[in-house]
Amino acid sequence: MTVTRNRNREEQLRADVHAELTEIDAPLTAPGRPSRNDPNGWSYGYSDDIDRTTLDWATAYRMLTDHQPDAPRLSHIYAADALLRERRVEGLATLHQKLAGGPINYRFTRCPYCWGSGEDPTDPTCEDLGCSRSMEVLAHDHLCPVCRGEEFAPEYFGPDQMELMAERLARALVARTPALRPIAAWFSRRSRTGQP
Ligand SMILES: [Zn+2]
Numbered sequence: 001m002t003v004t005r006n007r008n009r010e011e012q013l014r015a016d017v018h019a020e021l022t023e024i025d026a027p028l029t030a031p032g033r034p035s036r037n038d039p040n041g042w043s044y045g046y047s048d049d050i051d052r053t054t055l056d057w058a059t060a061y062r063m064l065t066d067h068q069p070d071a072p073r074l075s076h077i078y079a080a081d082a083l084l085r086e087r088r089v090e091g092l093a094t095l096h097q098k099l100a101g102g103p104i105n106y107r108f109t110r111c112p113y114c115w116g117s118g119e120d121p122t123d124p125t126c127e128d129l130g131c132s133r134s135m136e137v138l139a140h141d142h143l144c145p146v147c148r149g150e151e152f153a154p155e156y157f158g159p160d161q162m163e164l165m166a167e168r169l170a171r172a173l174v175a176r177t178p179a180l181r182p183i184a185a186w187f188s189r190r191s192r193t194g195q196p
């Protein structure tokens, strides 16, 4: 079972976000960390300038605008900048979790970055990722850094998950209602019936 990548969706998302930025005359880059214009930047460790045309950025921005469609766009723009500046692409997983209000099972919730395929949607090379030499000769997937390679397939995983949940529920009910020990049962029966 393999979920196919939807490159059209990625292109469309980037194009839509690009159009929204140009509509309000927002620049397509933002300063990295610390600001190149700040000679006293206290933060250590520079990061590259933030590129607002990437899929990472478009994904962060779209998650924010979908969550709060009525907020001013600029606030979402700055939030997406800050997220990628501080946490890079892994920040998308944190943001997704915060917006959902809890841990996410990507088998049942579509990953907003790879759209459920489980593969890194930017198609990095082994060199980009620093795969070991032995891995470079083997054909292997590069996992999505947000869902960690989990495939979105609720119909496929659903039956097993339902079975697992039913088992857990049964175990929890047994744990909540322990069987009375024989002597205790005898006392409890006697006190209920009022027998001597
Ligand atoms: Zn993913």
Ligand SMILES: [Zn+2]
Binding pocket: 125, 126, 127, 129, 131, 135, 136, 140, 142
């Ligand atoms: Zn590799």
